[in-house]
Amino acid sequence: MSSKKAEARERVKAMREEQARRDRRRERTMRFGVAGAVVAAVAIIAIAVAASRGGDGPVAVPEAAGAGNGQEVGSENQGIMIGDASAPVTIDYWMDFLCPHCKEFHDRNGEAISQMVEAGDANIVYHPVTYTGNVYSTRANNAFACAADEGKANEFIDAAFASQQQWSTSTLVDLGEQAGIGGDYESCVRDDTYEDWSSNVESQAQNYDVTGTPTTFINGQLLPRTSQTPDGITSAVEAVAAGGDVPTPSPQGTQAPEGGQTGGAAGEQPSAQPTQ
Structure with missing residues (x-):
């Protein structure tokens, strides 16, 4: 058991x-x-x-991103081109939508530049950065690209400089409506479609010694700060179109406009073409 x-x-x-x-x-x-x-x-x-x-x-690139002077268009590092890509002169303009000196530059020179662009004497490539407005400028840059896609780049530029502010998505949508920008503008702004493109454009500034805004190049030659006037820009475009160099004003020449910065010494030429 x-x-x-x-x-x-x-x-x-x-x-x-x-x-x-x-x-x-x-x-x-x-x-x-x-x-x-x-x-x-x-x-x-x-x-x-x-x-x-x-x-x-791939980074979303606005259709208007272009190099001018026959260069390949559509690069994710290029600014927004306005005008005929085959124009003999390209004005590369580094700017910030919240920069007060850029507003002064636009108010002073916008009409003269538009006349040269419309006549086919030059095109202009806007390289928007965020030196002044940081995130607010980034939003404006994205909205600028969205407006350019709708063929309304100039309208956006005029409206944005006329009402500089700390942009929100909603205020940029309202700005587009007031400027008559339709199509896919609103959804493009709300989706931040071109935010990465904006960052890429700014990353190129250091390649051209751009450290402040506004900074302007005429076919790759730095425009002196003292020449950032309608007469100065027109003379520079005409000189370069004729095969010459951007004129360097004498100390007794054209008075420098108030404010503004350039990315190098007056008259200094960068080692590379900003439009490439």
């Missing part, structure tokens, strides 16, 4: 040990499964964040 009890106890012990092994295996499986699920969830979130930021995919 005692032998049978002993055998029974051994069987119970063996069953318990087997059950314990099964429980341990099940616990390990569950633990690994939870860990795997967490890793998968983290990976999915990372992919979603990357996708929302554009990841390593």
